[in-house]
Amino acid sequence: MNIFYYEIAVSLPLRQCFTYKSVIKIKKGLRVSVPFGKRKVIGVVIKKINNPEILNKNGVIKSIISVLDEYSIFDSSIFNTILWASDYYHHPIGEVFHSFIPTELRKINDKCIAPLELDTNPDILVNEDDKRFNLTKDQDKAVKKLSNATGFNPSLLYGVTGSGKTEVYLQLTEKFIKEGKSVLILVPEINLTPQLLFRFESRFKGEIGLYHSKQTPLKRLKIWLKAKFGDIRIVIGTRSSVLMPIKNIGLIIIDEEHDQSFRQSEGFKFSARDVAIKRAQEEKIPIILGSATPSLQTLRLVKENKFNQVDILSRVDGRKPPKLIVMDINNTPLIGGVAIETLSAIESVIKKGEQVLIFINRRGFAPLYQCGSCGWVADCNSCDSNLVYHHSRQRLICHRCESAYAVNKSCPVCESEDFYLHGSGTERVEEVLQSSFSKTPIIRVDHDTTKKVGSIQAIIEKIHSSDSAILVGTQMLAKGHDFPKVTLSVILNADNGLVSPEINALEKLSQLLIQVSGRAGRNNNLAKVIIQTRYPEDINLNKIKTGDYMNFANQCLTTNAKLNLPPFSTICLLRCSSPTQISNNIFLERALSILSNRKEINVIGPLPSLISKSKGSYRHHLFIQTSSKPYLNKVLKYLTNEFQKWPETKKIKWSFDIDPMNIN
Ligand SMILES: [Zn+2]
Ligand SMILES: [Zn+2]
Incomplete structure (x- = not known):
């Protein structure tokens, strides 16, 4: 009997994949259930391996319990993007995979990956009546230029505010839909989805898929499956939709590309903007980054001729800027x-x-609630932050952990009843x-x-x-x-x-x-x-x-070029948190000893983070800067390996924050 070995990414915060065996051949990307300790968990087949190392070490290889679907969860372009993201952001592969899988498919239940029985017609028709206005010259030029893009072709659409970028998105979407392709539009915030959805629903007859984290898990799964099997061809979503499988995807649009909300700052720290660009490269399709205030990162790529730039400089109604x-x-x-x-x-x-x-x-x-007599300031018990006085709720609230406290009637230090509300x-x-x-x-x-x-x-x-x-x-x-x-x-x-x-x-x-x-x-x-x-x-x-x-x-x-600051250099924070400051320092000092004698890297720290205590944990970091991303990548891999051997690592939580949004 043949035995096949597979590398499986399980949905646990672990830095490695695990080897399992099976007597049947299993395709890459299928979901399987596997034993893990005493539990049964969901995993994704990453690849087949011929001679697992573990066999030579006389280790035991457990069997895959069952294959859950007939269809792979992701095609190879998304698959490769995920592998890239795990490598680039130095985040455990299992977690990266599972953060792009709908919640309903992350647990063992009766849900599976298969086309849904449709309650709507997947055809998309253009509502010509919606095209009430003539395009401005700039809009017209932009549509023509961007329509000609083929293959991986990133473009900055620089449109001043009020210049009508959305109309350009609509006309490009129409062009791709008519060619039988699908389109993904990413927006930075849930709050921006209703107005965009309204514009798209006015222009196109047929279901437009909306995907964001305020929807129920079942709703999200439904949209995800419809997009995967081609029943929805236009998807508007926030950063969680960046790797949504969409049949025949032909174009990705990132609206307000400069927006910091594309960056996820908790858990798997990634930029949906950057992941989308990588995806477009893997899919070999054009990607449009729209903004009135493009990021420096994008502008640098334009200067280096890696991105095209298309301008819309006139406003739709000809008005002047304020x-x-x-x-x-x-x-x-x-x-x-x-x-x-x-x-x-x-x-x-x-x-x-x-x-x-x-x-x-x-x-x-008011951001500060202070005793007028002794100067005592209300602060959070578990964070290094002042409590904000909320009048409507009659509470003092920590904006870091959202804990709500009763408003002190008298000062806990001097018993004075005299308080100031600052700011x-x-x-x-x-x-x-x-x-x-x-x-x-x-x-x-x-x-x-x-x-x-x-x-x-x-x-x-x-x-x-x-x-x-x-x-x-x-x-x-x-x-x-x-x-x-x-x-x-x-x-x-x-x-x-x-x-x-x-x-x-x-x-x-x-x-x-x-x-x-x-x-x-x-x-x-x-x-x-x-x-x-x-x-x-x-x-x-x-x-x-x-x-x-x-x-x-x-x-x-x-x-920034003169000072070698981003986007001309890369910054990585080695973040560390624990209940004691000393554990953080010992860990970071040891990491520093490895980094400090490397020529291509500058290191500052260990430093307390700007928010030095959060939710009961102290927070410190090393600030690492380099001009060579590939070299940094190598060093961080080496460090990751080292960390796993150190006793210091057991006392703290650590993560790399690549291209961090802030040093909070
Ligand atoms: Zn007082
Ligand atoms: Zn707090």
Whole structure:
């Protein structure tokens, strides 16, 4: 009897695959159930092996219990992308695999991979009536240029805000659909899916697949299976859909490619943008990265002729971009973070029946709750962070771990009942504005007001149906949405970005300011953006103020090239957490001793992370920088092997964070 050996990736946080045997031949990519310890778990067949090493060591090889499906979970392009991702991000192969498998297929149940009995017709027809507007010259050129792309062909679609990138996406999708292909559109946030879905559903008759983490596992499985077997040909999804199997995929579009939300920062730390590019390369298909504020990483690739660049520089309605005004707040009284002059600017807009958008990157009422007598500050028991006072919930909340505490009536140190609320969040700004403009609707858009499914659509509808109104919100308000009635935007705390220790702080700040200004004034050439700052002379702020993002980004690129900062070098954080600081330090010091005498690598640390304690664990890292990615990859593999031998490793949790989003 023949015995076949297979390498299996199991759904456990382990850095290796395991060898199992079978008397039947099994195809690569099939799901199987295998014994693991005393449990039965799901695994994916990675490859067949001829002479397993373990046999020579007289080890025991267990048998595969059963094959679960007739169809492979992924075709070879996705398969290879997953292997690449595990290698590039140094993350256990089993976890990488399983993070792209729908939850329902990760456990042993009655679900299997097979075509569904259809309740809809998979045909996609174009609704010609939806094409009400003529394309602008720039849009037309972009569609023509991008339509000609064949094979792996990455393009930056640089379209200023309001230039009508979505129409370009729609027309390209139509072209690919007519050729019998399917299209995947990635968006950075769930909140941006309803408006895009609406545009696609207006243009195409037939089911459009929506895929994101707020859907039920069963719903997700259904969409996944339909896409895999060609019953859905247009998929709109967030980062979790990047490796969704889609029959005959012909094009990938990444909308708002610069957005940090494409990056997953917990567990398997990866960038869906980068994984999508790798996938397009494996699938040999074009990929379009759209943005009004492209990332430096993309701009560098354009400069090196690895990416094409297609521009849409004119706005659909011919309006001019809003004017950015820097407002010095050093000598002006602030009411809940809003300057008096800002209040009067708001008033004149409201009087005209128009809308104002206020951006503040902080939710809650006040970020600091402090005793007025001894200076005691309310902080989280398990994190290194101050508690934020939330007025509507009457709680002190940790924004790190979401623990809610009762609001102290008296100080735990001196028993004083006198408390200060320092700083402002969205709730406080809402309250201040409501008292100044009692007849105007104030619409707050933040994590707290949009938790419920469907709440964001309701809020957006309210904004569209109101006349004069003031919108107060966080990042959510800064992204992708169009608010035609807004003619004034205010950024309350841009200074966080100017003084931040993060490597890409300026890139992020310039993107934010341009994006916020892009929300405003569809039908008004006189829209304004007020940036409140204590650093009105700041050289970078004054460059961004011109509104010329590309010029500013190119200057950042030149500076980063000189300083050998990303995207001209690679950064990796070796992160480490444990209940004691000393365990972290011993582990990281030992890692440092291996890294420190290597020429091509710079290492800084061990350092406490910016958030040095989270959910009861202390957090430290080594900051590793190199100009040679392949060399770094080799060294990290060597380190991974070493870690497994060290007793120090048992006391801590560690991970590599490649191209980290922040050093938090
Ligand atoms: Zn006190
Ligand atoms: Zn906490």
